[in-house]
Amino acid sequence: MTARTPVLSVRGLSVRFLMPGGRRIAAVTDAHFDVAAGECLALIGESGCGKSVLASALLGLLPANAQAAGQARLGDLDLLAADERTLARTVRGRLIGLVPQSPAAHLTPVRTVRSQLEETVAALTGGRGRAAVRSAAEAAAERAAFPAGHLDRHPHELSGGLAQRAATALALVGDAPLLVADEPTTGLDRDLVDHTVDELRRHADTGHRGLLVITHDLAAAERIADRVAVMYAGRIVELVDAKAFFGTPGPRHPYSRGLLQALPHRAFTPIPGMPPELGNLPDGCAFAPRCARATHACTALPQQADGIACHHPHVPEDLRA
């Protein structure tokens, strides 16, 4: 854990979806983590494991049939207890900037990038005349390295990389202390991925912002993260330093190891089986049915200790062997 004061402090965050027929879907269960200023935490895991639901919970964007419990403190404010008015007027854009999953879909298709930036600038910083808003919008574009010559274009005229920068520029306007990037690199090619995550990293470094990156792209996570949180079936099963995770000694949770071994430049072997249904989780460790190390002990839920929730974690000795 870092000594710096956290920007965001999440304690025991759980999200349940109530489905027709009384079914309950456990999308996020008992998440604990901090994000410090200038730090990047990458939340990784398979698709459908609850990563994006966690981000929606922080922004108060959960659908009506969802119930969130626990605490998510941003300064003095508990995001989960805040009402819609507070969320709309002080949180979204001002305290938390969101870099969305698909920027092309996030931008308004019928308006130019300039008009969207100007609207955001006027709304978040208080309109002070047309010329001031215009120059503030241009400054915002510049901060995200969005070329001024493309400001008068519509979203469909932008490449994936430029649309990403436009969306990042919008997220940075409010000068929020926390940036949440939800799958910012999906569908981009490797060069663009590197470029996009480097820029996000730069905003964390220069602005002393906390950065929470939600991604399934392990290469992108390796490139920018200070710490990595691995999520499986709604629980954070491992939370460690990124260097140790991607280098030596490597991850300790069997699931994290399986995920890394599935990469094409490693073993390229999938983890056997499928992730469990979030509406029908076992009482014990949710990964046990797919785990080679599972024993009788795994029918009990492993407690999070020293950054890992597993009864049989890999220890550095058998990694060297």
Added chain:
Amino acid sequence: MLELHDITAGYGRGAPVVRNATLALAPGESVGLLGPSGCGKSTLARVAALLHRPEAGTVTLDGDPVRGWRYRAPRTQRTAIGVVFQQPRLSCDPRLRLTDLIAEPLRATGRRDEIPERLAELAPAVGLTPDLMDRRPHEVSDGQLQRACLARALVLRPRWLICDEVTAMLDASTAAALVAAVEEYRTATGAGLLAVGHDQVLLDRWCDRTVHWKKLTVAVHE
């Protein structure tokens, strides 16, 4: 053989996206087509899948020249090719349950009687559990939906598979599982594969050979 010869294709007059591209796949061969975003590789894949009529050039499928594209392609040629796209959400009817999604090509070609047998084979092969098969696309994850899309592409037992960035939306484990399912099918049937992507590490690992986009056009003019 699946041969693309001197293909020029695009979406508007005078501005082709693909110019003079040539690519040949031997029977059972797997070829990775590598190129950056927006270079036109997906357009070429659509031409190879008989989904986009090129402005010039010829496509030869197992010795027979292709004369029609999309609905104009004869059924024997159309059903010889299975296609999997990048975005599973955009490539399936949101109203269909996964069973119907996968069975649709059999219905469309008048082979309804094969449905139970093929579904029983394919669902475990692509890693779909029975409870998932009764759901609609919004009730499953991207990875699960892409598995269904792969099953749909395999249901007619195609001799050729075209995979256009099929793993771009997926996490590492699901991507590896999907590739493994494709390779299992190819080992069993000897089908050929054209895999399009921008991830060199993945394509090198997956395919017999990887061709860079830039090399396609040069070959003709040398």
